[in-house]
Amino acid sequence: AQKVTQAQTEISVVEKEDVTLDCVYETRDTTYYLFWYKQPPSGELVFLIRRNSFDEQNEISGRYSWNFQKSTSSFNFTITASQVVDSAVYFCALNTGTASKLTFGTGTRLQVTL
């Protein structure tokens, strides 16, 4: 069975603060894929990143960065210098070779205020 836990239900920050969204996953598979998606207030689901289980290298894309640690089964997402446009629900998701499907976490709602 596979499971994704996003323990932070809601986070509020003031613009320009850094914020980290936590994601912990569970799987017995050795090959798996981790994802982050953003769902802004307009409702669409936007793909942000995909990592496979063999690549623990951290990734940076502009103000976004991701920290993948197999030792703690975590795939955390940091937004540096947050902006109001970052306000959204962020989902972490897991796909394994055997399950062949995306299992989503419950999402973290990020509210960035001025």
Place this chain on the structure above:
Amino acid sequence: DTAVSQTPKYLVTQMGNDKSIKCEQNLGHDTMYWYKQDSKKFLKIMFSYNNKELIINETVPNRFSPKSPDKAHLNLHINSLELGDSAVYFCASSQEHYNEQFFGPGTRLTVL
């Protein structure tokens, strides 16, 4: 050009009715999906098709029937709608099941 499109965007209907939601992708992907997002934002897969073949059916009531006329289309037909079917339904596609999925804009279904 829209990559994954769904129609309609909103659907309001009475209990007991039958309705369909259409989905099309122009990405050339082999795999398509239907997800349900409930009022608490929880996303759960319903069905997955690969090259028109059903791969995943996640214990969805058989009132829900997906149909894939070709690999670019995956429609969802719902019979005898119930109040609990009210949700946002998302269609998605990916090249292989382990690749990133691209989602349609969603269809908000309200059953009265």
